[in-house]
Amino acid sequence: MRLVVASGKGGTGKTLVASNLAAVLASNREVVLVDCDVEEPNAHLFFPSEEKTLPVFTDVPAFENSRCTHCGNCAGSCQFGAIVVLKDRLLFFPQMCHGCGGCELVCPEGAVTMEKRPIGHVTFSTPRTGLVLITGVLHEREIMSPHVIREALGYASGHPLVICDAPPGTACPVVETLEGADACIFVTEPTPFGLHDLALAAGVAEALGVPSGVVINRSMGDDGSIRDLCRARDLPVLLTIPFDRDIAEAANSGQLLTDMMPGMKEQFLDLFRRASELLGVR
Amino acid sequence: MMVCVTSKGPGPDDLAEERFGRSPYFLFRDTEGGEWSSVANEFADAAGGVGPRAAQVLIDRGARVLITGNVGGNALAVIQAAGIEIYMYRESGTAGDAFQKFTAGQLKKFA
Numbered sequence: 001m002r003l004v005v006a007s008g009k010g011g012t013g014k015t016l017v018a019s020n021l022a023a024v025l026a027s028n029r030e031v032v033l034v035d036c037d038v039e040e041p042n043a044h045l046f047f048p049s050e051e052k053t054l055p056v057f058t059d060v061p062a063f064e065n066s067r068c069t070h071c072g073n074c075a076g077s078c079q080f081g082a083i084v085v086l087k088d089r090l091l092f093f094p095q096m097c098h099g100c101g102g103c104e105l106v107c108p109e110g111a112v113t114m115e116k117r118p119i120g121h122v123t124f125s126t127p128r129t130g131l132v133l134i135t136g137v138l139h140e141r142e143i144m145s146p147h148v149i150r151e152a153l154g155y156a157s158g159h160p161l162v163i164c165d166a167p168p169g170t171a172c173p174v175v176e177t178l179e180g181a182d183a184c185i186f187v188t189e190p191t192p193f194g195l196h197d198l199a200l201a202a203g204v205a206e207a208l209g210v211p212s213g214v215v216i217n218r219s220m221g222d223d224g225s226i227r228d229l230c231r232a233r234d235l236p237v238l239l240t241i242p243f244d245r246d247i248a249e250a251a252n253s254g255q256l257l258t259d260m261m262p263g264m265k266e267q268f269l270d271l272f273r274r275a276s277e278l279l280g281v282r
Numbered sequence: 283m284m285v286c287v288t289s290k291g292p293g294p295d296d297l298a299e300e301r302f303g304r305s306p307y308f309l310f311r312d313t314e315g316g317e318w319s320s321v322a323n324e325f326a327d328a329a330g331g332v333g334p335r336a337a338q339v340l341i342d343r344g345a346r347v348l349i350t351g352n353v354g355g356n357a358l359a360v361i362q363a364a365g366i367e368i369y370m371y372r373e374s375g376t377a378g379d380a381f382q383k384f385t386a387g388q389l390k391k392f393a
Contacts, residue, residue, distance in 0.1 A: 075338055081331025084338050084360045091363055093356055096331045143330075 002162040003275055004036075004181040004210070008197030010168035012187045013217035013241070016251050017271075018165035019046040020258045021185075024268040025161065026130035032156045036177040037167040038120060038136035038148040045254050047127035054124075056136075056151045057116040058144055059099035063090055067111035074103035074112060095141055120148040122155060132156075146176040153177070170200045178205060183278045184212040185238060185271070190223040198226070202233050211278040213238040215271065236278070239271040283313045285384065286345040287377040292320040294378030298371055300351025303332035309377050310343055313385060333357030340366060349380050349389065368392035 005018040014037075022033035023046075035043040044051075061074070061083075072085040082096035083103060094117060104112040120138040127133055136152030138145045145167070153176075156162045164181065167173040178184060184205045188198040198214070205212045213236045216223050220243050230237055241247065250257055257264040288305035290297045299305040308321045321339055325332040333353075337360035340348060348361060351372045361368060369389040371380040383389050 072342075078331075081325070081328075081333065081335035081356075084334045084341070084363075086341055086364050089363070091334070091360055093331075093334060093359075096334070096356070 001160065001183070001276070001279070002156075002164065002181045003272075004164040004166050004178050004184045005187060006166035006174060006178065006184055006201055006205070007168055007187045008170060008199075008201030009188065009194050012189045012194055013215070013251075014168070014187050015043050015046070015165050016217070016241075016257070017185065017187050017215055017239075018163050019043050020256050020264070020268050021272060022131060022133075022163045023047075023128065023256050024258045024265055025163070025272060026128060027265075028130070029161060030130050030132075030159075032132045032134060032159045032162045033165065034152055034156050034162060035133070035135040035165045036149045036152060036173070037165055038138040038145045038152070038173070039167065041135045041137055041165075043133060043165050044123070044125070044135055046256055047125065047131070047133050048254070049125040049127035049133070051123040051125045051135075053121050055118045056120040056122060056148050058097075058119045058147055059101060059114045060094050060097050060117040061092070061101075061103045061112045062115045063092065064111045064113070065089075067109045069109055071108065073106045073108065077102045077106045095143060098144060099147070119144055120151075122148070122152045124155070145173045149173055149176045170197075170204050174201070174204060175208070178208050178210055181208075181210050183275055184210045185215055185275055186212055186235070187215045187217050188226055189218045190216060190220055190226050192225075195225050195229060199229060199233070202235060206233075213275055213278055215239045215241065217241045218243040236274065238274045239267060283347060284310055284343065284345045285313060285347040285349065285381060286310050286340050286343070287371075287380050288348075288350040289320070289377035291377075292322070294318050294381065295376050298349075298351070298373070298375060298377045298380045300372060302348070302350045302353045303336045303357050305336070305350065308336070308339055308343075310345065311381060331356075334360050337361050337364070337366075340364070347384070349384050353392065 035041040075083040075085045084091040119142040136148045166177040188194040288299040333356040
């Protein structure tokens with residue numbers, strides 16, 4: 001089972017929920033936690049541990065100047081504006097290239113060959129018994145986060161229980177993380193921003209056919225607007241975490257709530273049970 | 283000498299556009315005289331990579347001068363490599379006004 005923890009709005013507590021959930025489940029089974037927020041991964045803050053690293057590459061074209069006739073076919077085929085052909089030379093912007101290889105296909109002179117370029121890395125650690133943490137990291141100035149996410153998820157594929165800490169938002173990186181997942185937990189907060197972005201993110205999960213539920217974090221007790229939305233969109237509220245100074249202090253000092261606050265372990269186990277029910281699993 | 287002015291519309295009476303890559307239209311006119319011509323920018327609403335692709339339009343049309351309000355980093359690299367000079371126009375006049383000011387030597391060159 002692959003369970004994604006997503007949010008829409010950033011800073012609602014995705015990593016808090018994903019990390020605590022993974023830690024609790026690891027106490028009696030094997031879990032892989034994949035940090036898919038490759039532009040700013042932070043699950044490792046809860047799990048300081050020795051890491052092993054593997055690079056992530058993307059394909060980029062290399063141009064053989066002696067063969068190039070500056071016909072411009074490659075620039076014309078590039079959907080991302082990564083190639084510009086002047087009268088006497090060619091300019092290539094590797095950061096804008098998506099590695100599709102179209103330029104290689106359309107070059108009539110055979111002047112283009114695809115090479116590998118590093119754009120990020122994936123780290124692996126085993127911070128506690130039963131838990132493997134896989135973190136995707138996109139290098140600065142790079143844009144192809146879905147590629148790094150795909151690679152990180154690939155290392156976890158086939159594992160019976162995978163928890164994914166998704167990036168915020170609703171764009172390509174979120175779609176890459178959510179696509180093919182078995183269920184999704186949206187973490188939101190009772191603010192107009194939290195409500196607005198939850199509605200958008202729930203739309204993404206709906207479009208991808210991923211059954212979803214909601215965790216209300218920093219709950220002030222009532223949470224009327226969030227609960228109204230959940231009712232209207234048929235999203236079960238799986239867990240409510242109160243707006244509480246002790247919780248904030250624990251999280252901000254890198255501690256897991258499930259390690260240090262009585263009752264939290266049971267609440268997160270219950271969250272997992274209820275999330276599993278989204279799939280019809282009991 | 284072919285000059286390009288970024289413009290909100292297809293004619294010299296339309297307002298000049300400050301942005302380069304996302305300019306709705308590129309207007310062209312030779313300083314030696316002749317008619318205005320215009321190219322609609324098909325990348326104006328694209329998600330990304332608009333700068334270099336817009337610069338390619340100028341190169342393909344043989345522009346030697348670009349009059350606009352601002353140019354992003356990637357587009358600037360292309361325009362400079364192509365030897366196209368950039369002049370800044372950030373007033374609220376028309377594309378025709380911008381061209382007039384350029385020919386009168388009243389526009390500042392982009393460093």
